[in-house]
Amino acid sequence: MLIMLITSIMMMMASILSKKSFNDREKLSPFECGFDPKSSPRMPFSLHFFLIAVIFLIFDIEISLLIPLVVIFKNSQLNMLMLIGFFFFLILLIGLYFEWNQGALNWLF
Template identity: 75%
Template sequence: MLITLKLSMIIMLISMLMMMMASILSKKTFMDREKSSPFECGFDPKSSARMPFSIQFFLIAVIFLIFDVEITLLIPLIMILKITNLIMYMMISMFFFFILLIGLYHEWNQGALNWMY
């Protein structure tokens, strides 16, 4: 027990010493022009990388990803159809569809699905 404690302390000391030396010896420049600019095949960018985008498109994309992941959760329902009885299968699948419909209704009610506000 004592040997394990000593070895863990030595390992911790060596790793902290290596991290401190790496941070002291590294040549970091935070205002480097090439690192702060977006990479565009080695050339200077033609326009600003901070171009505005449509927030409605972003919301629709996020909602699509959320519902797409939830739809992939339906795949195990197909697999358990063989090992469960029909009534239990229908109850589980209807409960899952009900949760999906509640989420869709909430997004619709919040106005996230309207393209124009």
């Protein structure tokens, strides 16, 4: 109950003391100097580059998951560590094959 009271007081104080912003239509519109724009204001975005970046992040995270395998190597049984490492690499290779088979790793369309 005390936490709810403190939270409510903090929210009311933040709304009272915050800088007031006036939502004027002219201030919210984009600045134009009177000339017609030559091109679209949005930059083109490559979906293929985004997919490559996501695949890189996934494999980068999986590499960071491999580091504890090296650290716990001294404290575990060799057979169990090899089995876990094998299954982990097998999942990585299946994912890589799937991405390659779907054409996500090809730069040319």
